[in-house]
Amino acid sequence: MNIVIVGCGRVGAFLAGLMDLDGHAVTVVDKDRASFAHLPQTFKGATLLGDGVDLDLLRKAGTEKADAFLSLTDGDNRNLMAAQIAQKIFGVKQVLAKVNDPIRARMYREQGIPTISRTTILGTLLHAMLTGNKEIGPKLVALANKHEDEMSGGPEAD
Amino acid sequence: MYFVIAGGGEVGFHLSKALLEAGHEVMLIESDRKRAQYIEEQIGSVVINAPADEGRYQIEAGCQRADALVAVTGNDAKNLVICQLAKHHCHVPRVIARVNDPKNEIVFKALGIDETISSTRVLMGVIEQELPTGGFLPLMPLTGSHLELIEAEIARNTPAAGKQVQELGLPEGSLIGGIVRAGKILHAHGDTRLDVGDRIIVFAPTATEAEVRKALFG
Numbered sequence: 001m002n003i004v005i006v007g008c009g010r011v012g013a014f015l016a017g018l019m020d021l022d023g024h025a026v027t028v029v030d031k032d033r034a035s036f037a038h039l040p041q042t043f044k045g046a047t048l049l050g051d052g053v054d055l056d057l058l059r060k061a062g063t064e065k066a067d068a069f070l071s072l073t074d075g076d077n078r079n080l081m082a083a084q085i086a087q088k089i090f091g092v093k094q095v096l097a098k099v100n101d102p103i104r105a106r107m108y109r110e111q112g113i114p115t116i117s118r119t120t121i122l123g124t125l126l127h128a129m130l131t132g133n134k135e136i137g138p139k140l141v142a143l144a145n146k147h148e149d150e151m152s153g154g155p156e157a158d
Numbered sequence: 159m160y161f162v163i164a165g166g167g168e169v170g171f172h173l174s175k176a177l178l179e180a181g182h183e184v185m186l187i188e189s190d191r192k193r194a195q196y197i198e199e200q201i202g203s204v205v206i207n208a209p210a211d212e213g214r215y216q217i218e219a220g221c222q223r224a225d226a227l228v229a230v231t232g233n234d235a236k237n238l239v240i241c242q243l244a245k246h247h248c249h250v251p252r253v254i255a256r257v258n259d260p261k262n263e264i265v266f267k268a269l270g271i272d273e274t275i276s277s278t279r280v281l282m283g284v285i286e287q288e289l290p291t292g293g294f295l296p297l298m299p300l301t302g303s304h305l306e307l308i309e310a311e312i313a314r315n316t317p318a319a320g321k322q323v324q325e326l327g328l329p330e331g332s333l334i335g336g337i338v339r340a341g342k343i344l345h346a347h348g349d350t351r352l353d354v355g356d357r358i359i360v361f362a363p364t365a366t367e368a369e370v371r372k373a374l375f376g
Contacts, residue, residue: 053235055261056365077235084269
């Protein structure tokens with residue numbers, strides 16, 4: 001798969017590393033050069049410096065040919081704009097925007113833009129663990145720990 | 159009419175003031191507390207100190223009965239989300255967005271926000287009309303495409319003066335739609351020669367605007 005990820009923070013870099021290990025062609029976009037240091041040392045994909053809501057830059061990142069596009073910056077609005085450009089202008093089939101405000105996340109989901117909210121995902125996981133849910137909690141935590149081990153070639157998290 | 163203005167920078171402040179003076183009803187949403195306070199002291203209690211990109215504050219500002227919302231913050235992504243929220247969440251009949259990057263006029267249209275104002279483009283248009291080297295004036299983006307319409311006047315001592323249309327080296331996907339010479343419109347054939355003073359209308363992909371400029375003016 002060709003994957004474009006906008007935002008090379010901890011989440012973006014972690015996901016880029018995982019998909020890269022799986023053998024996919026990953027391009028990561030961020031406007032801060034220093035953020036690429038979050039990528040694991042094993043990362044073989046491409047990095048592109050620039051604004052992830054800039055039409056020309058997204059074209060340069062290969063969004064037209066991308067199978068999946070994820071916008072994972074710190075800004076909800078920027079993520080929503082980037083994901084909409086990818087879906088509506090470049091026709092990417094699988095897009096996802098990280099939107100931490102649950103109300104905005106829901107409204108855009110209803111408009112056909114898939115969103116994920118760290119607030120509700122993490123909150124739901126913790127709730128499942130505390131209420132003794134045998135399915136979600138243990139499975140996700142086990143998988144996350146496995147990924148952490150796989151990525152241990154990268155920089156230490158603080 | 160009832161207007162909600164999102165963003166209390168210089169544009170939002172003066173726009174609100176002008177609308178109030180024209181007898182309209184206004185509510186301004188500004189997220190910075192000090193700025194909101196200042197504006198309230200200047201133009202009265204028509205300010206909500208809150209982020210305009212959250213639905214509940216748009217409702218608090220009365221968006222559900224507003225005739226129009228104008229998003230004029232300095233951040234294009236924020237203006238887009240404010241307008242989309244107003245349209246889908248509050249069903250405001252008319253939403254207008256300020257865009258800083260002129261390319262975003264086309265992006266916003268594709269994303270359902272039809273009315274945009276690009277101060278950069280307006281200013282560039284004014285400046286370029288004044289330039290002695292001849293005019294290069296991006297007129298408008300074409301809805302439903304990545305194309306735009308450019309008007310240019312062929313100037314003395316530029317690469318285009320005296321050249322045939324086919325020799326110009328215009329970027330791929332662009333086309334000269336017509337040549338205005340001495341008040342008459344001419345077809346632009348490959349072997350038509352451009353004279354100083356000709357005004358040409360060019361259709362070109364928005365992303366290639368700089369290349370068109372370079373081909374015509376060097």
